[in-house]
Amino acid sequence: MKSRLLSSALALALIPTMTLAAEAPRVVNENGRHALMVDGKPYLILGAQVNNSSAWPSAMEKVWPAVEYMHANTVQVPIAWEQVEPKEGQFDFSFLDSLVGQAREHKVRLVLLWFATWKNNGPGYAPEWVKLDNARFPRVLNRDGKQLGSLSPHNPATLEADRKAFVALMKHLRAIDGDRHTVIMMQVENEAGTYGTDRDHSPAADKLFAGPVPDALLQRTHKSAGNWQQVYGADAGEYFHAWSVAHFIEQVAKAGKDVYDIPMYANAALRDPFKPGPAGGYESGGPTDNVLDVWKAAAPTLATLGPDIYMPDYARYTAVIDRYARPDNALFVAETGSSKPYARYVFAALGKRGLGFSPFGIDFTGYSNYPLGARKIDADALEPFAANYALLAPFIDVLADLSWQGKLWGASEPEETHTQDLDLGEWSARVGYGQPQFGVDPAPGNTELKGGVLIGQIGKDEFLVTGRHARVNFGNGKAHAGRNFIMARVEEGHYENGKWIFDRIWNGDQTDYGLNFTDVPQVLHVRLSTF
Numbered sequence: 001m002k003s004r005l006l007s008s009a010l011a012l013a014l015i016p017t018m019t020l021a022a023e024a025p026r027v028v029n030e031n032g033r034h035a036l037m038v039d040g041k042p043y044l045i046l047g048a049q050v051n052n053s054s055a056w057p058s059a060m061e062k063v064w065p066a067v068e069y070m071h072a073n074t075v076q077v078p079i080a081w082e083q084v085e086p087k088e089g090q091f092d093f094s095f096l097d098s099l100v101g102q103a104r105e106h107k108v109r110l111v112l113l114w115f116a117t118w119k120n121n122g123p124g125y126a127p128e129w130v131k132l133d134n135a136r137f138p139r140v141l142n143r144d145g146k147q148l149g150s151l152s153p154h155n156p157a158t159l160e161a162d163r164k165a166f167v168a169l170m171k172h173l174r175a176i177d178g179d180r181h182t183v184i185m186m187q188v189e190n191e192a193g194t195y196g197t198d199r200d201h202s203p204a205a206d207k208l209f210a211g212p213v214p215d216a217l218l219q220r221t222h223k224s225a226g227n228w229q230q231v232y233g234a235d236a237g238e239y240f241h242a243w244s245v246a247h248f249i250e251q252v253a254k255a256g257k258d259v260y261d262i263p264m265y266a267n268a269a270l271r272d273p274f275k276p277g278p279a280g281g282y283e284s285g286g287p288t289d290n291v292l293d294v295w296k297a298a299a300p301t302l303a304t305l306g307p308d309i310y311m312p313d314y315a316r317y318t319a320v321i322d323r324y325a326r327p328d329n330a331l332f333v334a335e336t337g338s339s340k341p342y343a344r345y346v347f348a349a350l351g352k353r354g355l356g357f358s359p360f361g362i363d364f365t366g367y368s369n370y371p372l373g374a375r376k377i378d379a380d381a382l383e384p385f386a387a388n389y390a391l392l393a394p395f396i397d398v399l400a401d402l403s404w405q406g407k408l409w410g411a412s413e414p415e416e417t418h419t420q421d422l423d424l425g426e427w428s429a430r431v432g433y434g435q436p437q438f439g440v441d442p443a444p445g446n447t448e449l450k451g452g453v454l455i456g457q458i459g460k461d462e463f464l465v466t467g468r469h470a471r472v473n474f475g476n477g478k479a480h481a482g483r484n485f486i487m488a489r490v491e492e493g494h495y496e497n498g499k500w501i502f503d504r505i506w507n508g509d510q511t512d513y514g515l516n517f518t519d520v521p522q523v524l525h526v527r528l529s530t531f
């Protein structure tokens with residue numbers, strides 16, 4: 001009797017320990033909707049990516065104050081092959097150990113960036129025993145036989161060495177983080193691809209290029225069999241290189257995921273969405289918008305393909321997010337510029353119901369990638385990002401749920417036009433920028449580009465709405481045509497642990513001209529009606 005009691009007591013004592021090992025992160029896709037699940041719940045990344053050379057214990061001291069100031073919930077940090085395997089077969093994961101510990105102390109999650117065979121085209125972050133040994137690890141040759149900086153994706157020894165190191169990394173990560181999942185995603189390589197050629201023209205590559213296009217790609221692109229030139233004509237070189245790079249990365253990612261199953265993705269150095277020019281002028285072989293299907297066919301292990309957006313103008317920025325937010329691809333703005341105009345795009349990006357948004361170069365090490373980003377990274381530069389994240393972070397879990405349900409819309413301020421119309425199904429919303437809070441004057445736009453709103457549907461006729469430097473006027477959708485519109489009730493409140501706490505009702509001046517968002521962080525619940 002006694003021993004039976006004891007054993008059930010023991011069993012009870014074990015339960016909390018077992019539940020501690022939360023479900024591993026994963027990306028789910030259903031009917032064209034997506035979510036990154038963390039601890040079993042939808043999660044949206046309010047990210048910050050550190051500078052390339054900040055992944056060292058001495059530099060991390062300058063990272064955390066910037067991350068805290070930003071109110072980021074996730075930090076992207078490189079793990080460099082040269083750092084973890086400086087001598088072949090000898091691994092050192094001490095930085096990773098301290099990084100994971102520090103992230104836990106700062107209560108943020110991590111996305112690790114595997115800088116290896118490709119870091120923006122070249123193997124800069126590969127160990128010297130790799131990047132200096134052209135015989136064992138050959139580089140891409142251009143059409144004239146000239147050796148380029150990029151390593152060839154066709155060389156088995158390069159794949160073997162990279163994969164071995166990545167598997168060792170994932171094994172170590174599973175051992176130190178398999179129960180806590182502080183690390184929620186892995187980026188496999190960084191801006192993979194090659195500048196200066198459409199494809200690798202080495203003899204090994206030429207042989208493959210003359211061979212048949214793989215079935216998976218034929219199916220995906222609805223083509224019938226043939227060699228690359230026959231099937232893809234003028235695009236053949238680029239499609240071939242995209243297949244080769246993606247196939248290489250697939251094998252690295254798959255081997256890593258087999259030892260520790262968390263989401264993996266790749267990021268893209270973009271081509272201009274409107275005037276791309278020829279492949280090689282932009283990074284050929286990477287997951288640019290024209291070869292997403294090639295990557296999807298070649299690298300099914302990757303949960304998503306994320307754009308690195310350094311185009312501050314509204315037309316190109318929104319064209320890029322439109323092209324990467326697809327039923328088969330969850331939008332993750334894997335990098336974006338750090339200068340002020342980029343901050344407002346968090347609203348449009350989250351409105352695409354993907355995985356999140358992450359500006360690049362966020363730390364106080366003193367480096368700035370101007371003119372891609374801010375001239376100087378300091379509190380003033382980061383203020384608009386920090387203010388937007390501070391607004392959204394307290395209820396980001398609520399937004400993540402709405403995003404996964406397909407009930408979230410976003411808008412960011414354009415340069416040329418100052419109003420936007422959102423179709424919310426049965427209802428609509430007009431967003432205006434730059435008006436004072438009182439009066440019906442037309443929207444002139446904000447003096448700085450900083451406006452944005454997020455709207456989520458929380459009930460049949462009920463919406464959550466928040467924003468910065470913008471006015472929202474709800475209205476009838478088609479479903480209510482011919483009726484008079486009225487906002488039945490507008491509540492201001494706040495969220496505590498995912499629960500709505502009512503603070504006051506807005507009415508009169510506060511609603512007569514629309515719902516005006518300024519730099520004061522405010523969240524509303526609005527019930528719409530007609531009479």
Ligand code: DGJ
Pocket residue numbers: 052120190191308335360361369372
């Ligand atoms: C995009 C790359 O992915 C980043 O690592 C960095 O090099 C930026 N470009 C430029 O700062």
